[in-house]
Amino acid sequence: MTTANLLEFDLDGLAAFCEKLGEKKFRATQLFRWIHQRGASDFTQMTDLAKSLREKLATTARVEALSVLTQHESKDGTIKWLFDVGGGDAVEAVFIPEDDRGTLCVSSQAGCAVGCRFCSTGHQGFSRNLTTGEIVAQLWFAEHFLRKHLNRSERVISNVVMMGMGEPLQNYSALVPALRTMLDDNAYGLSRRRVTVSTSGVVPMIDRLGTDCAVAMAVSLHAPNDALRDDLVPLNRKYPIAELLEACKRYLVHAPRDFITFEYCMLDGVNDQPEHARQLIELVRTHGVSCKFNLIPFNPFPASGLLRSPQPRVLAFARTLSEAGLVTTVRKTRGDDIDAACGQLAGDVKDRTRAAERMAQRRAAVAERPVVLHPTRAKTPKTTVPQEH
Numbered sequence: 247m248t249t250a251n252l253l254e255f256d257l258d259g260l261a262a263f264c265e266k267l268g269e270k271k272f273r274a275t276q277l278f279r280w281i282h283q284r285g286a287s288d289f290t291q292m293t294d295l296a297k298s299l300r301e302k303l304a305t306t307a308r309v310e311a312l313s314v315l316t317q318h319e320s321k322d323g324t325i326k327w328l329f330d331v332g333g334g335d336a337v338e339a340v341f342i343p344e345d346d347r348g349t350l351c352v353s354s355q356a357g358c359a360v361g362c363r364f365c366s367t368g369h370q371g372f373s374r375n376l377t378t379g380e381i382v383a384q385l386w387f388a389e390h391f392l393r394k395h396l397n398r399s400e401r402v403i404s405n406v407v408m409m410g411m412g413e414p415l416q417n418y419s420a421l422v423p424a425l426r427t428m429l430d431d432n433a434y435g436l437s438r439r440r441v442t443v444s445t446s447g448v449v450p451m452i453d454r455l456g457t458d459c460a461v462a463m464a465v466s467l468h469a470p471n472d473a474l475r476d477d478l479v480p481l482n483r484k485y486p487i488a489e490l491l492e493a494c495k496r497y498l499v500h501a502p503r504d505f506i507t508f509e510y511c512m513l514d515g516v517n518d519q520p521e522h523a524r525q526l527i528e529l530v531r532t533h534g535v536s537c538k539f540n541l542i543p544f545n546p547f548p549a550s551g552l553l554r555s556p557q558p559r560v561l562a563f564a565r566t567l568s569e570a571g572l573v574t575t576v577r578k579t580r581g582d583d584i585d586a587a588c589g590q591l592a593g594d595v596k597d598r599t600r601a602a603e604r605m606a607q608r609r610a611a612v613a614e615r616p617v618v619l620h621p622t623r624a625k626t627p628k629t630t631v632p633q634e635h
């Protein structure tokens with residue numbers, strides 16, 4: 247008999263499941279706390295649940311974590327796990343400890359169909375969406391592993407960033423219950439300000455998230471004009487920068503923070519020129535989006551054919567933005583000795599959409615292309631990136 251994996255449910259989903267077993271809603275709350283707050287997976291441990299309920303659960307339900315294939319610990323304390331999600335696919339999650347917080351970077355898909363040029367995951371292609379349970383299982387495992395590992399009884403993970411493998415807004419129906427579980431006081435109780443969804447710009451889903459489950463938002467911008475962004479973030483051909491920035495403004499009406507974080511990966515000779523910084527300033531002024539910039543030193547990998555911008559250029563770029571009144575930070579690289587830094591997550595993915603092949607063709611086509619400085623839109627067909635609507 248198939249049993250339900252209870253990691254798949256947010257509290258409402260668990261209440262509906264308990265109702266089907268003839269149980270009251272408060273039983274679901276107790277069960278939810280056992281699973282997420284105490285890390286229990288064995289129903290016999292859940293001693294304040296009625297024996298009759300524990301017996302029903304034993305035959306109808308399970309709490310199934312993901313198997314850990316590898317674990318790597320960086321000299322800076324960053325830990326990266328590779329989780330088996332079956333079918334030959336594996337995804338990665340990364341824990342980044344800092345003095346005042348512990349951040350877990352979580353994956354939402356096995357691979358990614360967006361195909362950003364500077365991203366290892368994008369070069370691997372796409373296999374499938376993760377389920378809610380597979381997204382939550384990364385947090386469930388990491389939180390309870392770290393408590394034991396660090397001998398702590400209180401919460402270790404204070405922040406979650408949906409910045410691992412995948413485009414979270416192309417896996418919307420699984421993402422939202424996972425976010426609700428992260429935020430639920432009977433589970434992880436994370437503040438909305440400390441849970442961040444990072445998107446390459448799936449405009450309709452940005453609007454939906456604003457009403458369904460507004461959390462902090464980061465947008466992978468990476469270019470100041472459509473011609474360049476079409477090339478670096480192919481989803482731009484479907485949702486160009488102007489539409490994206492207007493969606494950001496609408497999102498801010500609901501968001502727990504009063505700014506959007508724009509991620510900008512600094513690529514040597516591609517998007518890091520003074521003119522690009524000036525175009526960015528003009529762009530956010532024209533659209534009036536309240537924002538912060540996070541400049542990310544690129545972590546090179548051979549297939550990308552791209553290089554990291556020299557540090558003085560990154561700092562000069564940051565200075566130009568700051569002097570124009572835009573709050574700008576330069577991301578500290580963490581975990582690069584274990585390939586856990588931003589853009590390096592690659593897991594192990596069976597490419598079922600030939601996305602990796604298409605990327606290789608694009609790589610060959612753009613290899614000799616010059617730096618794009620002018621915001622003239624290239625005449626390119628719309629992408630066929632699968633969307634979840």
Ligand code: SF4
Pocket residue numbers: 358359360361362365366367368369410411412413445446466
């Ligand atoms: S940066 Fe994000 S959206 Fe782009 S390919 Fe990588 S995982 Fe996908």
